[in-house]
Amino acid sequence: MITATNLNKTFRTPVVRQGRMAGLRSLLSREYRSKTAVNDVNFTIGRGDFVGFIGPNGAGKSTTIKMLTGILHPTSGEVRISGLSPQRDRRRVVAKLGVVFGQRSQLWWDLPVRDSYEILAAMYRVREEDLKRKLAELGELLGLGEFMDTPVRKLSLGQRMRADLAAAMLHDPDILFLDEPTIGLDVAAKQSIRGFLHKLNKEADKTILLTTHDMDDIEQLCERVIVINGGTIGYDGTVEGMRQRIGLPTIMTIRYRGACGFAGGEADKEYPFRVTAAEKEKLVLEFNRTDIGPMEVLQLAGGWGEIADVHMQEPDFEDIVHRVY
Numbered sequence: 001m002i003t004a005t006n007l008n009k010t011f012r013t014p015v016v017r018q019g020r021m022a023g024l025r026s027l028l029s030r031e032y033r034s035k036t037a038v039n040d041v042n043f044t045i046g047r048g049d050f051v052g053f054i055g056p057n058g059a060g061k062s063t064t065i066k067m068l069t070g071i072l073h074p075t076s077g078e079v080r081i082s083g084l085s086p087q088r089d090r091r092r093v094v095a096k097l098g099v100v101f102g103q104r105s106q107l108w109w110d111l112p113v114r115d116s117y118e119i120l121a122a123m124y125r126v127r128e129e130d131l132k133r134k135l136a137e138l139g140e141l142l143g144l145g146e147f148m149d150t151p152v153r154k155l156s157l158g159q160r161m162r163a164d165l166a167a168a169m170l171h172d173p174d175i176l177f178l179d180e181p182t183i184g185l186d187v188a189a190k191q192s193i194r195g196f197l198h199k200l201n202k203e204a205d206k207t208i209l210l211t212t213h214d215m216d217d218i219e220q221l222c223e224r225v226i227v228i229n230g231g232t233i234g235y236d237g238t239v240e241g242m243r244q245r246i247g248l249p250t251i252m253t254i255r256y257r258g259a260c261g262f263a264g265g266e267a268d269k270e271y272p273f274r275v276t277a278a279e280k281e282k283l284v285l286e287f288n289r290t291d292i293g294p295m296e297v298l299q300l301a302g303g304w305g306e307i308a309d310v311h312m313q314e315p316d317f318e319d320i321v322h323r324v325y
């Protein structure tokens with residue numbers, strides 16, 4: 001449904017000269033600096049996929065999304081959205097896409113939300129009865145009723161984001177590109193946006209590409225994550241696969257009923273895990289899931305006494321992402 005093939009984007013910006021007569025010299029001979037923002041990027045996103053697109057600041061995320069939506073032309077390589085080029089078939093591709101930039105609203109600042117929707121519906125040639133039906137449906141899912149007649153500038157950030165998501169859905173696109181849709185929101189507002197996106201993906205089968213710096217968005221919503229850094233893709237796979245590849249340990253704390261038999265001599269033996277703390281009735285073990293599974297660890301640990309209670313702590317997703325970057 002969405003493919004990027006050998007996608008490249010190099011920006012050429014004029015160098016600003018310093019010193020006397022700099023302006024005149026710049027006019028006579030311009031010097032340019034090249035910056036490769038996206039470097040040989042390849043991926044395919046299937047219908048109904050929910051993909052997280054992450055990377056540090058300046059990694060090339062926005063540049064990639066702008067090429068996917070047709071706002072920017074690639075220096076080389078190509079994009080296909082349902083077989084169409086967003087650069088050459090702009091109008092047909094735009095009809096399939098909904099786009100939300102969290103930092104920038106596409107609504108008219110001084111107009112009531114309702115008026116913005118009417119303008120957008122006219123631009124997208126949405127029929128009046130379809131708009132009515134869509135607004136009733138989105139109104140319920142996103143709680144638009146409380147601010148439909150309020151000018152956009154008076155909305156809270158959470159309300160504005162909900163209003164923007166509805167705006168992106170008015171023409172019922174199959175694909176959504178979301179750039180930081182939860183930025184700056186409090187926990188409750190984030191949860192409400194996430195609930196909506198989850199429904200769109202699972203119940204309405206929308207394909208979603210989500211850019212975010214909030215790792216909870218990724219963990220709660222995405223099955224797959226694409227990591228970009230310095231314009232190049234560093235990882236493309238499942239969230240679980242990323243955990244395993246990075247190799248941060250899972251920590252298991254085992255409490256025994258009575259004294260634990262792990263002691264003298266045992267410490268010298270080779271195990272596929274590390275014992276990081278050993279007390280009378282408690283052991284703390286660290287292991288990598290690529291080396292051994294939790295059930296095998298428990299079988300081995302069960303040899304040192306009767307296990308009363310087990311607690312497992314998976315590596316923190318934020319730490320994993322930092323390692324990938």
Ligand SMILES: Nc1ncnc2c1ncn2[C@@H]1O[C@H](COP(=O)(O)OP(=O)(O)OP(=O)(O)O)[C@@H](O)[C@H]1O
Pocket residue numbers: 011012013035036037055056057058059060061062063064
């Ligand atoms: N119009 C432009 N002209 C020149 N350089 C640009 C332009 N747009 C982006 N860049 C550069 O390309 C690189 C990638 O930028 P991009 O905005 O795609 O990153 P990003 O991953 O979206 O970052 P962020 O998370 O900060 O939004 C950066 O070094 C940026 O300075």
